[in-house]
Amino acid sequence: MRLRRAGGSALLIECHDGEHVEAWRAELWRRRAAGELEVTDIVPGARTVLLDGVAPETAALVESWPEPAPAATADGPLVEIPVTFGGEDLPDVATRWQVPVEEAVDRLLATPLTVAFCGFAPGFAYLRGLPEECAVPRLDAPRPRVPAGSVGLAGAYAGIYPTASPGGWRLVGKTSQNLFDVRREPPALLVPGTRVRLVRA
Incomplete structure (x- = not known):
């Protein structure tokens, strides 16, 4: 440190x-x-x-203070995110992983994710947990508009767009979950330390 x-x-x-x-x-x-x-x-x-x-x-x-020891497992609250898989980049991700599309979906469903940090836009959580071999590059050119609720991958992170915005992540699915609401406390559903599980919608 x-x-x-x-x-x-x-x-x-x-x-x-x-x-x-x-x-x-x-x-x-x-x-x-x-x-x-x-x-x-x-x-x-x-x-x-x-x-x-x-x-x-x-x-x-x-x-x-002594260096904190890494936790064996994440112990934050668990949030399940219902996802409809079929994002336009899902076939490309499966090809990069060298597996069929359905196996790529199963891999995402089986991967325990944790909110590492938030940024880019209010309520946008960077989710870590994907193994290094599942890292995928961002798009060469970002899309001018990614719909709210889009689930994407970039590098070793997964993320969900809380609102419509430009973005270069590879889209694998979509959720109707409300990720950011200024009337809620805290406004962001996913805060650092939160455990996240993707489930089929």
């Missing part, structure tokens, strides 16, 4: 990989809930965790 200052009131923890990020995210949330850490926000990323709104002495405090 490497700790750097970010602006006047933030700290950035640089991590080795996504599992290291999740370990720090869970530990920081635990310490905040226990009153051991005063911070405005904890924002995980692909390989970093940002602590925003911290006191000057927080850096020394965080550096004094």
Whole structure:
């Protein structure tokens, strides 16, 4: 772990990989809930965790803590997302995986996913859990409009578009699940640490 200052009131923890990020995210949330850490926000990323709104002495405090051990299994709440498979890029994904389309769907259904971090758009969760051999590249050119609820793959992540927007992920299905609602607390259905299971709609 490497700790750097970010602006006047933030700290950035640089991590080795996504599992290291999740370990720090869970530990920081635990310490905040226990009153051991005063911070405005904890924002995980692909390989970093940002602590925003911290006191000057927080850096020394965080550096004094032992490295958190990666959890054997994710223990966040489980959310099942009903998906109708048949996205326009599903045949291409199956070809890249060198399996029939139905086997590609079965692989997605059997893969336990976890929200690593959120970004790109409100309510857009980057879901980790796909093995490295299932990573697929983004499209060479993004689509000008991807419908809300589209389930896609990019790199080693799966993701679901909460609203219609441009996007370059490879689309494998669609859900009617409402992922972001400003009237809900929290507004995003999928927050870091949440376990996600794709199920047939």
